[in-house]
Structure formats: C-alpha cells, structure tokens
Amino acid sequence: MKKIMIEMPVITECMVNTCSYNVGSNCHARAITVGDGVHPGCDTFLQGPRHTRNAQQSAGIGACKIMGCKHNDDLECMADSVKVGMIKNEANCMTFSAR
Ligand code: SF4
Ligand code: SF4
Incomplete structure (x- = not known):
C-alpha cells in the first residue's frame, strides 16, 4: 500500500x-x-455488532461539508481536535460552532 x-x-x-x-x-x-x-453528523458512522480490530489507530477528520461551522475553511476542518457524540440518536460533531 502506498x-x-x-x-x-x-x-x-x-x-x-x-x-x-x-x-x-x-x-x-x-x-x-x-x-x-x-447537519454536522458523522457520515462514517456504521452501526453493527462487529468492532474494528485495529484499536491502535487514531482517527482524524478527512473532510467536512459544514461550511457554516467557524472551524471550516474551504470544506476542511481546521480545529485542533474534535469530539463526537450522540445528539437525537445521531452521531454528531460536538465541536461544531456556528459562524
Ligand atoms: S467518529 Fe464515532 S461515530 Fe464516527 S465513525 Fe468514528 S466511532 Fe463511528
Ligand atoms: S468542528 Fe466544524 S469543521 Fe470541524 S468537523 Fe466539526 S463541524 Fe466540521
């Protein structure tokens, strides 16, 4: 793999x-x-009984489509770090902050 x-x-x-x-x-x-x-939902969310075996790997924000967030620049997240949680039964970016 490259x-x-x-x-x-x-x-x-x-x-x-x-x-x-x-x-x-x-x-x-x-x-x-x-x-x-x-809506700043996690598009990668996958509900299922099986969990990833690779618990050493840390995830990042690859892309964010929420231009209304003050951390968003040119469709990329520029925050230092991000937290994700559940809002109304949906996985959401908790670091979202409206412009
Ligand atoms: S941030 Fe949370 S909801 Fe989204 S893919 Fe990762 S573990 Fe799943
Ligand atoms: S903090 Fe804002 S720009 Fe970053 S992932 Fe969350 S919604 Fe997108």
Missing part, C-alpha cells in the same frame, strides 16, 4: 459506542467525513 503523510484534526473522543469503528469511546477509522451540508 502511504501519504497528512495533517488533520484528531478525534480525541467519540461517545458513539454502537459504531463499528468505536473501541473504548475512541474512533479507530483512518479518517471520517462529517456533514451532509447542514
């Missing part, structure tokens, strides 16, 4: 323990995508 080095905001906590990428209240996807244009 590898790239890239800076991205780290996800320091995710409280969505029903997600397959979640182990120990942390996200272990390589990177997640946030948002559908309006």
Whole structure:
C-alpha cells in the first residue's frame, strides 16, 4: 500500500459506542467525513455488532461539508481536535460552532 503523510484534526473522543469503528469511546477509522451540508453528523458512522480490530489507530477528520461551522475553511476542518457524540440518536460533531 502506498502511504501519504497528512495533517488533520484528531478525534480525541467519540461517545458513539454502537459504531463499528468505536473501541473504548475512541474512533479507530483512518479518517471520517462529517456533514451532509447542514447537519454536522458523522457520515462514517456504521452501526453493527462487529468492532474494528485495529484499536491502535487514531482517527482524524478527512473532510467536512459544514461550511457554516467557524472551524471550516474551504470544506476542511481546521480545529485542533474534535469530539463526537450522540445528539437525537445521531452521531454528531460536538465541536461544531456556528459562524
Ligand atoms: S467518529 Fe464516527 S465513525 Fe468514528 S466511532 Fe464515532 S461515530 Fe463511528
Ligand atoms: S468542528 Fe466544524 S469543521 Fe470541524 S468537523 Fe466539526 S463541524 Fe466540521
């Protein structure tokens, strides 16, 4: 596999323990995508009984489609770090802050 080095905001906590990428209240996807244009939901959320085996890997924000967030610049998240949690039964970026 070819590898790239890239800076991205780290996800320091995710409280969505029903997600397959979640182990120990942390996200272990390589990177997640946030948002559908309006709602800062986690697009990478996957509900299921199986959880990732790679609990060493830390996830970052690969892309964010929420231009109305003050941390968003050119459709990328520029926050230092991000937390994810459950709002109204949906996995959401808790670091979202309206412009
Ligand atoms: S940040 Fe998203 S993909 Fe990662 S564990 Fe939480 S809900 Fe799942
Ligand atoms: S903090 Fe804002 S820009 Fe960053 S992922 Fe969350 S909603 Fe997107």
